[in-house]
Amino acid sequence: MSGVVKGLPGTWADTHRGTAQPGQPGMMDARDRVTGKVDYVINMTLPGMLHAMVLRSTAPAARIVRIDTEKARQVPGVVTVLTGRDIVSRTDVRSHFGPVFRDQPVLAVDRVRFVGEAVVAVAAVDRDAARAALDLVEVEYEELPPVFTFDEALAEDAALVHPEPPRAGATFADIIVHSQAGSNVCNSFTLRKGNIDEGFAQADHVFEDTFTCPAVQHVPLETHCTVADARTSDIVVHTTSQIPFMVRSQLAEVFNLPASRVRVVVHTLGGGYGGKCYPNTEPLTAMLSFVSGRPVKLHLTREEEFTAITRHAMRITLKTGLRADGKVIARKSTCHFNTGAYADIGPRLIKMGGIGTGGPMSIPHVWIDSYAVYTNLPPAGAYRGYGVSQAAWAYETQIEMIAQRLGRDPYELRKKNLLVNGETNATGEIMDDSHWHELLDEVAGKIGWTWPQVPQRIGNKVRAKGLSCIIKGTVTPSASTSMVKMNEDGSLNVMTSSVEMGQGLQTAMAILAAERLSMPVGKVLVSTPDTAFTPYDQQTSSSRSTHSMGMAVTRACGGIADQLLAQASEALEIAVADLELRDGKVQAKGAPDKSVGYAALVQRQKGGNLLATGEYITGGGLDPVTGQGKAAVHWHQAAGAAEVEVDLETGKVDVIAYEAAVYAGRVVNPVQAELQAEGNLAFGLGHALFEEMVYDNGQLQNGNLGDYMICSFEDMPERVGVSTLEEPVLNEIHGIGETGLPPVMPAIGNAVFHATGVRITDAPITAEKVLRGLRQLETARLAAAAVMAAAGTGTAR
């Protein structure tokens, strides 16, 4: 486009070049993973360890009238039977936890708030004994009126999920709490940019549309599992957590211990996807260990996992005003996120989800109200995409609906509005590294976008293409710290608390460390987290670790480099400025024969090892009312294009091709970068076409893998293209773990529309919805034809 101030253009990384450096692995532990040599917490046993099982609520909202555990206690092998009342009556522990609000009881206290809530826990010598004991527990409920939908929860006389306002904990730097006492609004977020009334007054066209998405589940291969050991006055937990330091602080609070005396150890995870961010099985398992005086393991069944944590169902209404030339000048969004019975991280997620509805456009007048709403459903929390998938489903669908109403090419309409350097996004941040135009052009070119989209008919089937383009923030402010030690043989240990969960974090860190110190990756070992020994990292989520921990590790390695150079300068009698690190040696620039190896330099220093630390800390924050300020250290950018084939007789949608383009800034490991994009496609495809948690009176109807469908390999498109964009001048790593996900749903929905004329605004796009839409179009067409015919006869007469 002419007249557009573009930033530095990116260059497309060759994601098929296999490995970043010759001999570098795609993922260092890939072979161990697929041959079953990697240990997960579920494999762990400790001497004398008990097994826990949990009795869960069968009522969505009820008062607990009576719990009788007498018979359960008699079962041979049972060591501890615990209820919420037992915990509340102790003075040495706290009964509630939660990252933002301390609203979640370790075990339900007097009241249950969703079907699946933990009510009674048993720790026994084996699972059979524990299960037998649970069968003998009697619980009497007095049902209370439940609320499930937004309309029910927000009605004026709605029953309150939490009649007493939950206690807030030590606040997060970036969470603005606006809870509304006396209502089911758990938290709200507001953003006010420009003057919305003026914006709509100046608009030539104004459109208002509503979009919904159901709750979905993370379905990690490994369900939540915790082994807790509170035999001594310290607490040690081995657990499936993406945020070990959050688990530590919450356990320290529950057990009134100094943080130093709570040790949280995390092995590699079998997938997380956001579902393992905030405390879940940890407080209960630690409590059972604390009370029983034995190590305890709690491993959720698949059925339990389904109600342990979910992705927010949402409803978003977008009112968008445009000038006649197609420029979007005003947007008002009202977002409701169903956060379930407990807040978890909902209060923060609504911020990113809300801001997300501004889209990758420079809109002068924006008004956003975003709400987390309590209901009697399982808690919703972080999920890959963090509210932005839901937001993108709304705005990337609406932009196409608008284009259609105005008879414009949706690609051109986007191009008219996509952010460029110098413009501001919803939070008023001035963009200085914008690549949306390049990303959209890339996928449009690779899918072969043309306008108008004329559906290609093949028998009973039609094919067409669809586009989308998104913006996503990453948690800000944030902090990562790391520590590295170079050993006497010149090898390197990197200590971080970032979590390996199959995304290849350890490989990425090893590559970055090896690059900074010019040494082989094979000589670098990256730790798993252990809060007693590895330094602080805020969280392994928000697509941040390669960027954030990558910076911390690189800086720590810089500290080692300085020490190596100083030693070498003395040894070689050459100024530091004239030395460089090269292949495990420090050598004189231009005179490689004058060199000394790292091992010799470590030994020369006489400290046994070289030690250094590195940190990466970002600042930012938003005005609590206007939502203006700095929401993200930098912005994640992606586009997607889908080609679908729709069976006109059944409504069934088949995605036959998908092109993903993501801004990576700098690709650390091409193989892993491509796999992240493919993983995002698999997630998005399921969300687009069939994933959905179905409830009946608060009871999940499809909480197992026979009834709940996720994308299988055979559902993946035959043609998948991944483009990753690098920008060699700034050379700044951008996370891509989630970035490619939000475009998938709307790209597929838009393609379905171009193929069939059927516009689905409530995900998922099931075959049945499409068929109903086709039938409605047919009825409307026949009615129109009848009117035409009648009019025709009229004039003829």
Added chain:
Amino acid sequence: MPEPLRLFQPTSIEEAVAVLAELGDDAKVVAGATALTLLYRQRLIAPGALVSIGRIPGLKTIEVVDGELRLGALVSHREVELSPVVRGSIPVVADAFGKVANVRVRNAATVGGVMAESDYASDPPAVFVALDAVVDVQGSNGKRSIPASEFFVAFYETALEHDEIVIGVRVPVPPAGTGAVYHKFVTRSSEDRPCVGVAGVVRLHADGTVADLRVAVGAAAETPQRFRDTEALAIGKPLDADLIAQVADAYADQVDTLDDMRGSAWYRTEMVRVWVRRAIESAAAAPAR
């Protein structure tokens, strides 16, 4: 503590039947255990004893005898799918078994298991019903044979007595020139069970009129649905679009479709209409050698 689960591993059909007769409803037969494990884990069943039939010899045969394809009860889905004997005699049987779930499930699940489970959303039953297969069973009172169309009685309910086990399925090999297909239609993931599955069998006379037409619809109602009166209407008529549509509409009218997460009753009725038509069309277009 509840009684521990007892496991029996009989080595003859007689022995298995004797255990079943003695223990009554408390005992459950196990074959591939793919269905049983789920029912057990979800606590939908709580048997006191399991009778594993895996050690009984002679139940793993695949052969064609007297114009019949014979499948032993312990033959796995995967074996049916890949068997040259099945592919060479009634390829649609191999196709239908090959469309079940995924390769992990197919490696374990057995022919007897899928019959005895009588899940409305299984694939093979519709094919057996369309092909006039017969289920051989054995109990305390000896052996008997039950036509597949009478074997499936209701949701998870068969004509088996509690002391009877399925020992095999016999499928008459259709005459040369017969086309047979199975269409599995899934609405969610490709590994889902069917929303509807339709088996169609068609043989035409040289003049294009219908010599044989058989259609069975699976997964749309409690049991596989076949309407012989409707089939009979087609015999002797030219197989044109009108006739096919008539049969498809008649099936759509007659199947009392059910509602589940894979589709509403309305949608299933429409899918019966579409897939019965498609099954007849493709069966007519693809006669076996």
